[in-house]
Amino acid sequence: MTTTYVFTDFGSAEHEQFFEGPTPEPGPGQLLIDVRAAGVNPYDWKLRSGLFGRKAKLPRAMGVEAAGVVRAVGPDVEGFPVGTEVVGTVAKGFGGYADQTVLRAAATVEKPAALSFTDAAVMPVAGVTAYDGTHQIELERGQTLVILGAGGGVGTIATQIGGVHKFNVIGVAGESKQDYLRGLGATPVVYGPGLADRLRAASSGTIDLVLDLVGGDSLRAALEVVSADRIITTVDSGAVAEHGVLELQHDPEALKKIVDVASYGLIDPQVTVVPLAEAGRAVAEVEGGHSTGNIVLVP
Ligand SMILES: NC(=O)c1ccc[n+]([C@@H]2O[C@H](COP(=O)([O-])OP(=O)(O)OC[C@H]3O[C@@H](n4cnc5c(N)ncnc54)[C@H](OP(=O)(O)O)[C@@H]3O)[C@@H](O)[C@H]2O)c1
Incomplete structure (x- = not known):
């Protein structure tokens, strides 16, 4: 079983809750990971509030990025054997605020050993x-x-x-x-x-x-x-x-480049670590609009 923090309707934070479901199978181009840390971003509450529309299927898993360890590999995915430490963007329909999640292999890179999971987790977005x-x-x-x-x-x-x-x-x-x-x-x-x-x-x-x-x-x-x-x-x-x-224009190589820079110790993303069980508090902190540095959830 997997625990994921979701919202069940668009609007305020009262629609957020934990959801227990079966461990997902990674599809083509996807990786199942054991989450070690997940970034919390303004995007997450903006999506819940309906600022980006109200078309997403509900309940909707929260969090768009995660760092963790590959547990299963989908068809056609190469370069990320089981056990690889990775960081990336979650696949459609999944969320980073979870103990396990599914990443898009095309938007995932190997996490260098010198970079902690908590620092790595904020690289795909921030x-x-x-x-x-x-x-x-x-x-x-x-x-x-x-x-x-x-x-x-x-x-x-x-x-x-x-x-x-x-x-x-x-x-x-x-x-x-x-x-x-x-x-x-x-x-x-x-x-x-x-x-x-x-x-x-x-x-x-x-x-x-x-x-x-x-x-x-x-x-x-x-x-x-x-x-x-x-x-x-x-x-x-x-x-x-x-x-x-x-x-803003996006460089497709940016994740690899910023992960490398961070692994050389040139950047400290100033991460505050919050237990996954307190996901609601972390979202509220970011939603307040005046948080400092980055916030990550750890299962
Ligand atoms: N388009 C994209 O691809 C993309 C990607 C990532 C993020 N974003 C967006 O970029 C924004 C920033 O993201 P973030 O993760 O850095 O957000 P954040 O962590 O919430 O930081 C926002 C910062 O702005 C400060 N602030 C608030 N009002 C301000 C004002 N009037 N003038 C100057 N600073 C002010 C806040 O603290 P203080 O008021 O205490 O200074 C806070 O530290 C968000 O709106 C996010 O949705 C867009």
Whole structure:
């Protein structure tokens, strides 16, 4: 039997619950894993709330990424024998918030021994998004990268990637995260009224790229100091349509690359570990919109 955290209807968190079911069989292109850690992302509660539509089959398993050990291999899958330590994206209809789940082999890589399961588990979403957002437009050493939402899951990793490349990273976050951002190597800036002026002051007037992870007023402030074609957003499709801000582009090799970088010890995704039994608390923390670093569930 397998335990999975699911939502049974679209809407609020009251529809979340644990679900016991038979151990799944991996289909073509799939791997069954024993989950060691699973990332918790804003996507998970947004899907439950119906923000992406209400068409998914219910109950719907929560969590889109997991790290673990291969337990069974589907037809046509090569390169992941039973016992391999892996990290990847879950297959359609499955969820990472579980003791066992099914991954898409095409979106899975071997986990290097030097990388913990808990750090690896956040690489398919936060790691890949941070990688994509800092490589879509290549900056030179010393150029200025502004990250809006720098203290969250994606921002924490993007800030450190900026440090690896010796960019001048300005991190925008709430008051409580200013020291945290300093610790990651960024120049911290508080969001809220006057943000455009604070960005001008912190950057001495030149900003080469903005990675926007929050949208809304912070993004509008960034538009006052940098042209739309130097802003990449992961969240604000309205600003893409209205101002020509760039949408995030995905590099298919990003998971392999960011897992390698993390395994060299160059990135610490600042993971908070929560027992799977407290999945609801972890989702609520992320849904609150002000969490720090990344959160993973461990069965
Ligand atoms: N398109 C994609 O492929 C993709 C992939 C991954 C994520 N995303 C999206 O990208 C966003 C960020 O993801 P995440 O995992 O990093 O989320 P997260 O961990 O929840 O972090 C968001 C951060 O933003 C900060 N914040 C809140 N309001 C802010 C404001 N007005 N200005 C600046 N910072 C603010 C929050 O803390 P403080 O307020 O305390 O600073 C928090 O640390 C989410 O909306 C997610 O859905 C999209």
